[in-house]
Amino acid sequence: MSENCNQSCSSCSEDCAERKEQKVDFFEKPHEMSSIKKVIGIVSGKGGVGKSLVTSMLAVTMNRMGYHTAILDADITGPSIPKAFGIIEKAKGSEFGLFPVKTKTGIDIMSINLILENDTDPVLWRGPIIAGTVKQFWTDVIWSDIDFMFIDMPPGTGDVPLTVFQSIAVDGIIVVTSPQELVSMIVSKAVKMAEMMNIPIIGLVENMSYFKCPDNGKDYQIFGDSHIEEIADKHNLKVLAKLPIDSKVSAACDRGMIEFFEGNWLESIAQKLERMEEK
Numbered sequence: 001m002s003e004n005c006n007q008s009c010s011s012c013s014e015d016c017a018e019r020k021e022q023k024v025d026f027f028e029k030p031h032e033m034s035s036i037k038k039v040i041g042i043v044s045g046k047g048g049v050g051k052s053l054v055t056s057m058l059a060v061t062m063n064r065m066g067y068h069t070a071i072l073d074a075d076i077t078g079p080s081i082p083k084a085f086g087i088i089e090k091a092k093g094s095e096f097g098l099f100p101v102k103t104k105t106g107i108d109i110m111s112i113n114l115i116l117e118n119d120t121d122p123v124l125w126r127g128p129i130i131a132g133t134v135k136q137f138w139t140d141v142i143w144s145d146i147d148f149m150f151i152d153m154p155p156g157t158g159d160v161p162l163t164v165f166q167s168i169a170v171d172g173i174i175v176v177t178s179p180q181e182l183v184s185m186i187v188s189k190a191v192k193m194a195e196m197m198n199i200p201i202i203g204l205v206e207n208m209s210y211f212k213c214p215d216n217g218k219d220y221q222i223f224g225d226s227h228i229e230e231i232a233d234k235h236n237l238k239v240l241a242k243l244p245i246d247s248k249v250s251a252a253c254d255r256g257m258i259e260f261f262e263g264n265w266l267e268s269i270a271q272k273l274e275r276m277e278e279k
C-alpha cells in the first residue's frame, strides 16, 4: 500500500496489492432490431499503418467464406472505409433507426462519411462527441443478421478507443503494426489496454512487412528487419499474418475496389475467427 493511501482506489493510480477494482459495466445495448454474433476490434498504435485496410480485407475475406460481415467505422476523424469500398450513397433512416449502406458484395457499412453531407468536411469535434457518435453507430443503427462485425478503431490507446471498448461488447481485438514504428512500445500499450478492458487479444498483424520483387520473386524488408515474432513471444501472443507492401492493394483502395483484391494473406485469421463463432 502507498504511504499516501487515501483509501479511495478510484481516485488513485498506484498499482498496489491492496487495490480494489470497481467493476462497472458501461456496455451499451445494440439496437433492439440488431443481431450481431461476434464483434472484432481492429486497433493500431498510430495512424497510417493499415488498420482500415486490414479491417476491410478481413470483412471481405469472411464475406467470401459465406459469412454476413459488417464494418463499423469508428475512426471518426479519419474515415477511410467508404472510399475503399467506393460507396458514394448516404445512409438512410426510418422511424426505427439508421440503416447501414451495403457494398457491392453485401457487406454492411456505417461511417461518419455516410452521414455527413459533404465527406470532405473535417470533423472538428472533441473526444466525448466523437465517442458518443461511435456509441450511436452501435445503438441507433439496425445491424441485421451480422455474423462478424469489424470495428475500425480510432488510432492509439487514448480517450476515444477506451470509451468505445467500454461501451461495445467486443469479443476480441487484432493489433495492426508496421515494421517502422515503435512496435514494442505500441504492442505493450495495446496489451495493457486490452487487459484493463478485459478483452482478449486475438493476435498481431504486421502490415507492410516486406516487398515481393516481381522480377526475381525475392522478399525485401524495406523498413528493416522485423521483430514482430520476438515481441509477440514476449506477450504470449500470436502473429496472425504478415502483409506485403503491394501497390495493387493501395490502388484497389484508391479506386474503391478493395472488395476485389486478390490474395489470401488473411485466410488463417478468418479461420481462427470462424472457430470463435462455433463456440
Ligand SMILES: Nc1ncnc2c1ncn2[C@@H]1O[C@H](COP(=O)(O)OP(=O)(O)OP(=O)(O)O)[C@@H](O)[C@H]1O
Pocket (backbone or CB within 6 Å): 044, 046, 047, 048, 049, 050, 051, 052, 053, 054, 075, 078, 079, 080, 155, 207, 208, 243, 244, 245, 246, 247, 249, 250, 251, 253, 254
Ligand atoms: N500493405 C500495403 N500495401 C500497399 N499500400 C498499403 C498497404 N497498407 C496500407 N496501404 C495504404 O496506406 C494508406 C494508409 O492505410 P490505412 O488507411 O489502412 O491506414 P490506417 O492505419 O487505417 O490509417 P488511419 O488510422 O489514418 O485511418 C492507404 O492509402 C492504404 O491503401
